[in-house]
Amino acid sequence: MTKSFATVSQRPLWTLACLAVLTATSVSTQEFQTEQGSTDVVLAPDDFSPYAGRNFPQRPLWGDSHLHTSVSVDAGTMTRLTQEQAFRFARGEEVTTTHGLRAKLSRPLDWLVVSDHAEMYGLMPQLLAGDAEVLATPQGKAWYEALTAGDSQLAFDTAMEIVASLSDDVPPIDNPKAIKHAWEAYTALADSFNEPGVFSAIIGYEYTTEGANNLHRNVLFRDGRDRANQTRPFSQYDSKNPEDLWAFLAEYEERTGGEVLAIAHNGNLSNGRMFSLNAYDGSVLTQEIASLRARFEPLYEPTQIKGDGEAHPFLSPDDEFADFDTWDAANLNGTELKQPEMLAGEYAREALKRGLKIEQELGVNPFKFGMVGATDSHTGMATAQEDNFFGKHSGVEPGPNRWEHLVIEAPDPELSIYGWKQAAGGLGAVWATQNTREAIFDAMQRRETYATTGSRMGVRFFGGYDFTDQDAASRVPADAGYKKGVPMGGNLQASPGGRAPNFLVFALKDPISGNLDRIQIVKGWVDADGALQEKVYNVVWAGDRQLDENGKLPEVGNTVDVENATWTNTIGASELITTWQDPDFDPNLSAFYYARVIEIPTPRWTAYEAKRFGIEMPDYVPMITTERAYTSPIWYTPG
Structure with missing residues (x-):
């Protein structure tokens, strides 16, 4: 036997x-x-192990593609944390903040981009150190003397003057050698922290243009310093036109053989300009410009400290989850009041719909982007967890009054932004085959990524035509996902016979965050009359709730104890998985689909702050949040 x-x-x-x-x-x-x-x-065939031969990503790699240190001109006026400390913190080491607080992540990150501003790159550390090349310039000498005079008010006023100079058309200190030295010091540092298989230190910077209207981009390199040193950070002083940035990146790739991409962010503060239907100068959008954007911007950052940009209740009135961490009063500095017609050019979901329309006209979709979250922290620390939030900048570290601190002072006080408005987010999850710069970059290029507001929930999303209920019963749904379909970020071609696509979606809770409330699939399309349409479907949820006649789901409940800044995971689910087929499918219409995962309510960072410092905040300050994830879309194309 x-x-x-x-x-x-x-x-x-x-x-x-x-x-x-x-x-x-x-x-x-x-x-x-x-x-x-x-x-x-007694011995089985060689493929007995279910893991043998697998070449698809096994787990999401967590990171931050948008972090500033003392090297950034604006951050450097307040924070003293260096690029080296930023990498150490991301790897899980404890650091001491600018004002002496001990800080550490609950769990290390897998990768990080220190994306300091390109404008006058490295100026503040050079100024404070009395760098000879900087002091050789008249403005550099004047600023150095003011900062080191021992007069705190003068130092503050000078710091604000330096930050304000970022809005100038020409740099007040034009010193290419100093920028070159700072850039090469950074790329060498990133290479020294890059440890394939353990931690990826990805080289990058932020191109910061149209400051008030926030057309900013983070630029990421696939390669190390050998190639990155063959260029320099492209700044608004080179051009305020993002189209010129894309041309610059194209020239870099052609000249060096390297690869690079850009990630736009905070369209919610662009007053309609981030996803405009026109070119930067207001002229008609051309196929060439649309193609450049599609080539170099495969991802978008829909959530971070300065609010959430997935959807807006004005654009999506039937979506009860659209009004989340909404910043919609004005542009970034409060100088231009927001008008309702601007919103369509600011939010990710609307941009995805606009992209389908443009593709019908030009043959290319400039807004075919995936999702990745980030912090945009200017503290040198990538802290996106609600109970570990260190805020936007080091000028106001955790304390009893930072919730009411004036973050953005607008000419109209009603448009000013106060500390409590900041969101403790977000994070980027990348489905890469291994933890290397190259594999992470390649996953970003194919848009196999998703954004969260800070939670580390695991999310899989596949589209195809042949998924079954048995696939949803598997403990390894990715096996069927990759064999039968395409992952998030992928493209579906029309099936024979015009069958509707179906989707396999799975979410696993973050072990130290809230249980899961539901998974939704968001669909956008252009109808037969050319109008942009959308619909949000609840596809799987916790508990025995039932959909109503409009497809809406009752709330999951709320176990948050605000006074003690805690909650119980007695509601919700630890994991959710299902297959779902589009019931409203028209094989002749282009469409996109992405998954949105919602957690049960948990305490917001303001609740933790109130408990720690024994303070009471006004009723208008939100104390509860619902963490969420947004996957990259899957696109359907007829024909």
Whole structure:
């Protein structure tokens, strides 16, 4: 008879060693003589292990593509944390903040981009150190003397003057050598912290243009310093036109053989300009410009400290989750009041719909982007967790009054932004095959990424035509996902017979965050009359709730104890998985689909702050949040 593996495992070690030798001699099932003399078949074929031969991503890699240190001109006027400390903090080490607080992440990150501003790159550390090249310029000498005079008010006023100079058309200090030295010091540092398989230190910077209207981009390199040093950070002083940035990146790739991409962010503060239907100068959008954007901007950052930009209630009135961490009063500095017609050019969902329309007209979709979250922290610390939030900048570290601190002072006080408005987010999840710069960059290029507001929930999303309920019962849904369909960020072609696509979606809770409330699939399309349409479907949820006649789902409940800044995971689910087929599918219409995962309510950072410092905040300050994830879309194209 054939013995069980349990029986074999109890044999002496020398017998198991013999089995290992036999296994190595052949790829087929082997027969051999047992000690009793009988012939037993005990070895399985070579593909017994379900993990053998897998080449698809096994887990999401967590990181931040948008972090500033003392090297950024604005951050450097307040924070003293260096680029080295930023990498150490991201890797899980404890650091001391600018004002002496001890800080550490609950869990290390897998990758980080220190994306300091390109404008006058490295100026503040050079100024404070009395760098000879900077002091050789008249403005540099004047600023240095003011900062080191021992007059705190003068130092503050000078710092504000330096930050304000970022709005000038020409740099007040034009010193290419100083920028080159700062850039090369950074790329060398990133290479020294880059440890393939353990931690990826991705080289990058932020191109900060149209400051008030926030057309900013983070530029990421696939390569190390050998290639990155063949260029320099492209800044608004080179051009305020993002189209010129894309041309600059194209020239870099052609000249060096390297690869680079850009991630736009905070369209919610652009007053309609981030996803405009026109070119930067207001002229008609051309195929060439649309193609450049599609080539160099495969991702968008829909959530971070300065609010959430996935959807807006004015644009999506039927979406009860659209009004989340909304900043919609004005542009970034409060100088231009927001008008309703601007909103369509600011939010990710509307941009995805606009992209389908543009593709019908130009043959290319400039807004075919995936999702990735980031912090935009200017503290040198990538802190996106609600109970570990260190805010936008080091000028106001955690304390009893930072919730009411004036973050953005607008000419109209009603448009000013106060500390409580800041969001403790977000994070980027990348489905890369390994933790290397190259694999993470490649995953970003194919848009196999998702954004969260800070939680580290695991999310899978696949589209195809042949998913079954059995696939949703699997403990490894990605097996069917990659075999039968395309992952998030992918493209679906029309199926024979015009069958509707179906989707396999799975979410696993963050072990230290809230349980899961529901998974929704958001669909956008252009109808037969050319109008932009959208619909949010609840596809799987926790508990025994039932959809109403409009497809809406009752609330999951709320276990948050605001006074003690805690909650219980007695509602919600630890994981959710399902297959879903579009019931309203028209094979002749282009469409996109993405998944949105919602957690049960948990305490917001303001609740933790109130408890720690024993303070009471006004009723208008939100104390509860619902963490969420947005996957990259899957696009359907007819024909």
